Amino acid sequence: xxxxxxxxxxxxxxxxxxxxxxxxxxxxxxxxxxxxxxxxxxxxxxxxxxxxxxxxxxxxxxxxxxxxxxxxxxxxxxxxxxxxxxxxxxxxxxxxxxxxxxxxxxxxxxxxxxxxxxxxxxxxxxxxxxxxxxxxxxxxxxxxxxxxxxxxxxxxxxxxxxxxxxxxxxxxxxxxxxxxxxxxxxxxxxxxxxxxxxxxxxxxxxxxxxxxxxxxxxxxxxxxxxxxxxxxxxxxxxxxxxxxxxxxxxxxxxxxxxxxxxxxxxxxxxxxxxxxxxxxxxxxxxxxxxxxxxxxxxxxxxxxxxxxxxxxxxxxxxxxxxxxxxxxxxxxxxxxxxxxxxxxxxxxxxxxxxxxxxxxxxxxxxxxxxxxxxxxxxxxxxxxxxxxxxxxxxxxxxxxxxxxxxxxxxxxxxxxxxxxxxxxxxxxxxxxxxxxxxxxxxxxxxxxxxxxxxxxxxxxxxxxxxxxxxxxxxxxxxxxxxxxxxxxxxxxxxxxxxxxxxxxxxxxxxxxxxxxxxxxxxxxxxxxxxxxxxxxxxxxxxxxxxxxxxxxxxxxxxxxxxxxxxxxxxxxxxxxxxxxxxxxxxxxxxxx
Amino acid sequence: xxxxxxxxxxxxxxxxxxxxxxxxxxxxxxxxxxxxxxxxxxxxxxxxxxxxxxxxxxxxxxxxxxxxxxxxxxxxxxxxxxxxxxxxxxxxxxxxxxxxxxxxxxxxxxxxxxxxxxxxxxxxxxxxxxxxxxxxxxxxxxxxxxxxxxxxxxxxxxxxxxxxxxxxxxxxxxxxxxxxxxxxxxxxxxxxxxxxxxxxxxxxxxxxxxxxxxxxxxxxxxxxxxxxxxxxxxxxxxxxxxxxxxxxxxxxxxxxxxxxxxxxxxxxxxxxxxxxxxxxxxxxxxxxxxxxxxxxxxxxxxxxxxxxxxxxxxxxxxxxxxxxxxxxxxxxxxxxxxxxxxxxxxxxxxxxxxxxxxxxxxxxxxx
Ligand SMILES: Nc1ncnc2c1ncn2[C@@H]1O[C@H](COP(=O)(O)OP(=O)(O)OP(=O)(O)O)[C@@H](O)[C@H]1O
Ligand SMILES: [Mg+2]
Numbered sequence: 031x032x033x034x035x036x037x038x039x040x041x042x043x044x045x046x047x048x049x050x051x052x053x054x055x056x057x058x059x060x061x062x063x064x065x066x067x068x069x070x071x072x073x074x075x076x077x078x079x080x081x082x083x084x085x086x087x088x089x090x091x092x093x094x095x096x097x098x099x100x101x102x103x104x105x106x107x108x109x110x111x112x113x114x115x116x117x118x119x120x121x122x123x124x125x126x127x128x129x130x131x132x133x134x135x136x137x138x139x140x141x142x143x144x145x146x147x148x149x150x151x152x153x154x155x156x157x158x159x160x161x162x163x164x165x166x167x168x169x170x171x172x173x174x175x176x177x178x179x180x181x182x183x184x185x186x187x188x189x190x191x192x193x194x195x196x197x198x199x200x201x202x203x204x205x206x207x208x209x210x211x212x213x214x215x216x217x218x219x220x221x222x223x224x225x226x227x228x229x230x231x232x233x234x235x236x237x238x239x240x241x242x243x244x245x246x247x248x249x250x251x252x253x254x255x256x257x258x259x260x261x262x263x264x265x266x267x268x269x270x271x272x273x274x275x276x277x278x279x280x281x282x283x284x285x286x287x288x289x290x291x292x293x294x295x296x297x298x299x300x301x302x303x304x305x306x307x308x309x310x311x312x313x314x315x316x317x318x319x320x321x322x323x324x325x326x327x328x329x330x331x332x333x334x335x336x337x338x339x340x341x342x343x344x345x346x347x348x349x350x351x352x353x354x355x356x357x358x359x360x361x362x363x364x365x366x367x368x369x370x371x372x373x374x375x376x377x378x379x380x381x382x383x384x385x386x387x388x389x390x391x392x393x394x395x396x397x398x399x400x401x402x403x404x405x406x407x408x409x410x411x412x413x414x415x416x417x418x419x420x421x422x423x424x425x426x427x428x429x430x431x432x433x434x435x436x437x438x439x440x441x442x443x444x445x446x447x448x449x450x451x452x453x454x455x456x457x458x459x460x461x462x463x464x465x466x467x468x469x470x471x472x473x474x475x476x477x478x479x480x481x482x483x484x485x486x487x488x489x490x491x492x493x494x495x496x497x498x499x500x501x502x503x504x505x506x507x508x509x510x511x512x513x514x515x516x517x518x519x520x521x522x523x524x525x526x527x528x529x530x531x532x533x534x535x536x537x538x539x540x541x542x543x544x545x546x547x548x549x550x551x552x553x554x555x556x557x558x559x560x561x562x563x564x565x566x567x568x569x570x571x572x573x574x575x576x577x578x579x580x581x582x583x584x585x586x587x588x589x590x591x592x593x594x595x596x597x598x599x600x601x602x603x604x605x606x607x608x609x610x611x612x613x614x615x616x617x618x619x620x621x622x
Numbered sequence: 623x624x625x626x627x628x629x630x631x632x633x634x635x636x637x638x639x640x641x642x643x644x645x646x647x648x649x650x651x652x653x654x655x656x657x658x659x660x661x662x663x664x665x666x667x668x669x670x671x672x673x674x675x676x677x678x679x680x681x682x683x684x685x686x687x688x689x690x691x692x693x694x695x696x697x698x699x700x701x702x703x704x705x706x707x708x709x710x711x712x713x714x715x716x717x718x719x720x721x722x723x724x725x726x727x728x729x730x731x732x733x734x735x736x737x738x739x740x741x742x743x744x745x746x747x748x749x750x751x752x753x754x755x756x757x758x759x760x761x762x763x764x765x766x767x768x769x770x771x772x773x774x775x776x777x778x779x780x781x782x783x784x785x786x787x788x789x790x791x792x793x794x795x796x797x798x799x800x801x802x803x804x805x806x807x808x809x810x811x812x813x814x815x816x817x818x819x820x821x822x823x824x825x826x827x828x829x830x831x832x833x834x835x836x837x838x839x840x841x842x843x844x845x846x847x848x849x850x851x852x853x854x855x856x857x858x859x860x861x862x863x864x865x866x867x868x869x870x871x872x873x874x875x876x877x878x879x880x881x882x883x884x885x886x887x888x889x890x891x892x893x894x895x896x897x898x899x900x901x902x903x904x905x906x907x908x909x910x911x912x913x914x915x916x917x918x919x920x921x922x923x924x925x926x927x928x929x930x931x932x933x934x935x936x937x938x939x940x941x942x943x944x945x946x947x948x949x950x951x952x953x954x955x956x957x958x959x960x961x962x963x964x965x966x967x968x969x970x971x972x973x974x975x976x977x978x979x980x981x982x983x984x985x986x987x988x989x
Binding site: 475479483506508 | 793
């Protein structure tokens with residue numbers, strides 16, 4: 031008997047199913063994508079026992095014609111692409127013609143479908159390896175898929191599943207992603223007759239959908255972002271830095287409506303926020319990217335959850351810059367909001383959502399108006415500068431320091447309400463940006479000392495100092511060895527003036543370098559370690575909480591903030607200011 | 623205690639002693655001033671433990687005694703009194719009654735016993751100098767006092783008396799100023815001490831209010847110094863520590879010597895310094911044949927340049943300074959011409975007036 035045989039279709043299907051259908055949520059995903067591809071505006075998902083017992087997805091999409099019904103169940107049968115060329119410009123969520131046969135091979139599968147303009151529909155039944163049975167039936171227009179006893183014939187897979195509750199959670203997350211990607215459709219999820227999600231009304235705006243799914247706390251703290259060029263359009267919402275999370279669970283990326291995971295985009299988000307966020311904190315983002323299909327490859331992962339960009343660098347920069355541009359705007363300052371205790375939360379919330387929506391719509395309108403693509407490219411650069419200028423003007427022109435509280439916070443009046451500034455955090459931000467730019471331009475000047483300072487170092491730090499003497503010299507320190515572990519500081523950076531304990535600063539810097547076991551400043555740019563050193567310098571050089579500030583000093587601080595590219599948070603990611611809008615004040619005092 | 627005083631004189635005295643009153647203090651008594659009677663006078667005193675000020679004024683004493691009264695309040699009250707004189711009486715429990723014409727004030731004082739003891743000096747060990755000279759010496763050195771608390775010995779003016787000479791020196795580690803004068807003291811008298819900057823500030827405020835031809839007598843005891851001028855005495859704690867060996871860092875020789883009009887150098891430096899930034903303050907002085915070009919440049923802001931004709935004849939060189947250091951010296955030097963003594967761009971520069979035993983040393987910046 032020959033050893034190598036062709037596999038039967040059934041075996042091939044099962045192997046393929048193993049790749050595509052990992053768990054109930056994978057079934058739901060494939061079925062929902064089919065419904066979306068079929069142009070459905072109403073989809074309902076019902077599951078039992080975490081989807082292991084029963085999954086039913088019904089839609090009001092185009093349905094399947096009689097002659098196609100059985101073909102749809104065959105491997106590599108698809109209505110979505112016809113030739114190899116199509117593969118490079120996929121516009122639908124499905125394209126392999128694998129999902130249905132894969133699902134059917136590991137479950138008891140049923141389908142009822144009727145195109146709108148036909149009088150009769152068809153029902154198909156299939157179970158494991160048995161051939162499909164086709165039957166005429168009366169039914170609503172659209173398609174309903176019913177999957178029972180998933181993995182009944184592949185016990186190994188069944189064993190691999192987690193608890194029903196976990197499987198339900200996976201399905202819920204999945205439906206959530208789909209709901210986000212298509213805010214225009216009505217979608218719902220039920221388990222054992224109980225509502226889990228939705229029904230979400232159809233034709234919601236993206237922001238309304240986010241609010242329906244995640245509540246007003248999230249929706250009220252979002253910054254709308256929008257940017258496009260010839261090849262990519264990016265729009266969506268990102269959380270103000272004050273609203274952040276311990277993991278990236280609230281980061282949603284959609285490429286051409288397909289929900290994807292992407293390390294690249296996750297990294298771009300991190301970089302876009304930069305020091306606005308503390309270490310190991312994550313922003314929430316809802317980013318919708320439209321990109322010409324020829325610039326991406328979706329066919330690299332069996333469940334299509336990952337994609338590849340043709341030009342990853344361009345994509346990365348595009349996202350980073352878009353985020354930075356919008357984060358620089360005023361809205362990212364956390365707002366003090368009316369405490370809901372004595373207010374009907376729903377009314378307030380609806381009002382706020384409405385406001386945010388109309389805001390979003392006007393914003394989007396204005397950015398959509400740009401017609402010619404070449405113009406668009408040009409205009410974007412121009413807009414950017416203009417926006418920054420305008421923003422600078424608003425802050426400088428309007429912020430007036432009024433008083434200092436506890437020698438720690440500054441109350442200032444702005445054009446639209448009141449600001450409370452943390453004086454230390456604000457100075458840290460100002461100094462951090464100044465030092466970084468001086469260092470970058472090789473402009474740190476150094477003041478020679480008439481009376482040098484002695485510096486005693488533990489031997490570990492002494493070695494680090496010797497290894498990095500070049501770097502310290504670029505920072506403005508001129509240090510020479512005097513004896514064992516004993517050094518003399520002959521020159522100090524000029525930018526700190528008398529405000530700072532230089533020995534303490536040096537030993538902090540050395541400690542940091544030794545912790546990270548690094549050579550500092552070896553690369554030409556500003557690496558993480560150098561950045562860490564700037565943070566230390568900024569912290570040491572800054573006015574402390576508890577320092578009494580004169581009016582002039584407060585004004586200087588606000589002027590300094592205005593020059594910062596990211597004035598809203600200190601280099602460690604804590605906010606530098608919070609805002610209470612005039613509107614909010616009026617609400618609090620019941621004038622509104 | 624019962625006294626009557628002239629409003630104006632009392633006000634003046636209060637104004638003087640105000641400087642040592644704490645506005646907020648963990649020790650409430652320090653916000654009070656003490657009033658004590660002597661034969662025909664009263665002594666007003668205030669202290670913040672570091673620094674004390676007393677002022678003696680005339681008064682009619684009907685009943686001797688002492689008390690302490692909230693200082694700022696009393697100052698405000700006396701200023702508003704309706705007549706030129708007033709009476710002040712202290713009854714039991716430091717209840718203070720102040721009357722002037724029909725106006726009557728009642729204040730709650732605190733016992734004299736709770737007031738810190740202000741160190742007393744025996745006149746015998748004191749020496750004296752002209753107020754003008756003291757004022758000038760302080761003015762020409764105070765600007766280079768350090769504010770860096772980690773080098774606390776530099777946070778004051780060093781004063782020494784030796785061989786009939788008085789010297790004052792201050793340095794913040796980057797620059798130094800030095801002045802010396804002869805005074806009439808016992809040639810064997812020798813003193814070395816550091817006067818804290820806070821005391822210097824208060825002393826100057828008071829000296830500025832006094833007439834020109836006054837003698838100030840200075841006395842030192844343990845870690846305290848006192849300055850007495852007319853009816854006013856300021857007493858301060860001294861900085862405890864060793865002032866660095868300043869003589870060592872004053873350059874003894876130089877390669878280049880230039881004489882310039884103080885005003886020219888000052889104005890040009892000021893003009894150009896407008897284009898140096900606060901964080902990277904430096905102004906470049908470029909010497910070449912017969913000319914000194916002064917320039918500054920700041921990233922993202924711009925640059926400035928100006929030129930002075932000088933009698934320079936050596937090899938070209940340039941040197942950077944914090945313009946504030948130069949301006950401070952020129953503002954205080956009080957001489958129409960100054961001499962710059964330089965060696966190269968790494969060594970300190972010495973600025974001297976055309977006459978007088980004064981000099982300032984400034985370390986350059988690396989730019
Ligand atoms: N809900 C639906 N409504 C209308 N047509 C459907 C629906 N589900 C499936 N079809 C049809 O059945 C075909 C096969 O579906 P299947 O999911 O197996 O493949 P696909 O979507 O084309 O590709 P992929 O394997 O990538 O999902 C589709 O091409 C489509 O024509
Ligand atoms: Mg499909």
